Amino acid sequence: MAKPLVIVFARAPRYGAVKTRLAADIGAAETLRFYRTMLASVARQVRDDARWETIFCVTPVAAALSGWPLRASAQGEGDLGRRMVRALRAAGTRPSIIVGSDIPALKCWHLAEGFTALRRGPFVLGPARDGGYWLIGARHGAQMAPHALDGVRWSSAHALADTRARLATAIVLDTVLDDVDDGAAYRTIVAAQQRGLRPLAQQLSDHT
Numbered sequence: 001m002a003k004p005l006v007i008v009f010a011r012a013p014r015y016g017a018v019k020t021r022l023a024a025d026i027g028a029a030e031t032l033r034f035y036r037t038m039l040a041s042v043a044r045q046v047r048d049d050a051r052w053e054t055i056f057c058v059t060p061v062a063a064a065l066s067g068w069p070l071r072a073s074a075q076g077e078g079d080l081g082r083r084m085v086r087a088l089r090a091a092g093t094r095p096s097i098i099v100g101s102d103i104p105a106l107k108c109w110h111l112a113e114g115f116t117a118l119r120r121g122p123f124v125l126g127p128a129r130d131g132g133y134w135l136i137g138a139r140h141g142a143q144m145a146p147h148a149l150d151g152v153r154w155s156s157a158h159a160l161a162d163t164r165a166r167l168a169t170a171i172v173l174d175t176v177l178d179d180v181d182d183g184a185a186y187r188t189i190v191a192a193q194q195r196g197l198r199p200l201a202q203q204l205s206d207h208t
Contacts, residue, residue, distance in 0.1 A: 002094045004052040004115050007087050009075065010039060010101035012063030019102065025183025034186065039101045046099075047071075049108055052115070057087050057098075081149030088141030097124065097137030102179040104189060110135070110175060123170035126177060131157030134177045 011018050013036045016028045023031040047054045059075040073090075075083040084098055097114045099106060110126070117124040118139045126135030132155075138144060152162040164170055180186055 002053075002092075004094055005091045005096040006046050006049075006052050006054045006111055007091070007096060007098045008042060008046060008054065008056045008101050009084070009087075009098055010056050010058050011035075012058055012060060013039060014063075019181070021181050022183065022186060026186055034180070035102065038104060038180070042099075042101050042103070042106060045106065045108055046111065049111075051112065056101075057083075059083070080154045081152050082146065084136060085141075085144050085146055085148050088136075088138045089144055089146070091138075091141045093140045093142055095137065095139050096141050097135055099126075099135050100179055103134050103177050104180060105177050106134070110177065113173060113175065117171040117173060121169055121171040123167045124173065125160065125163060125167075125170050126173045126175060127160055128178050129176055130178065130181075131161070132159040133163065134179065135173070136163070 013032060015032050016023070018035045019031050022034070026034075043056070046052075054071070056072040057075050058072045061074040061076065063072075073087075076086055077083075078086070087098060088096055095115055095118045097111060097118075099111065114124050114126065114135050114137050118137055122139045124135065124137040125133045128134050149163060149166060152159055152166065160172075164172070178185065180189065
């Protein structure tokens, strides 16, 4: 039997092309360094766990097809919803979950919690404080319609509610996690680093 699948959605770490809201606050160079640190931390956490297989689903397409250092596929075209549904459908009939590459507090047990929820329902969502979500999963992604998430207002406070309206049977996890989208969130992590006198890379490793 095929193992469950963890799909990490990632943007190729290129100058000026990642976390544009954060870059507007702290600059493109620091944003790129920070994103690379988070991506490496998530990769260390999930790729070697024997409980599941891991694939990194990358955009832009060329980055997934040439030179990506980890097992990767292309996200393809379309909005975020179409790309996520495509990845879940490609997983076939095995349980699969998608997480982002920029969630400092993500731990392996969060992923295990998502797979446990899929034993009780066909879909699972992990909520974020900003009205979005950090995890989406399907027990049998191949059964999802390609347009299942059409109309969701992405990058807004309505994303989770819109998705729940389209996946009415989804289980919503109790765990709330956030990504680092802007300077305020970034400065919170930096402040904690200064208090703890630990390098930022070690902090992120501790959080994951």
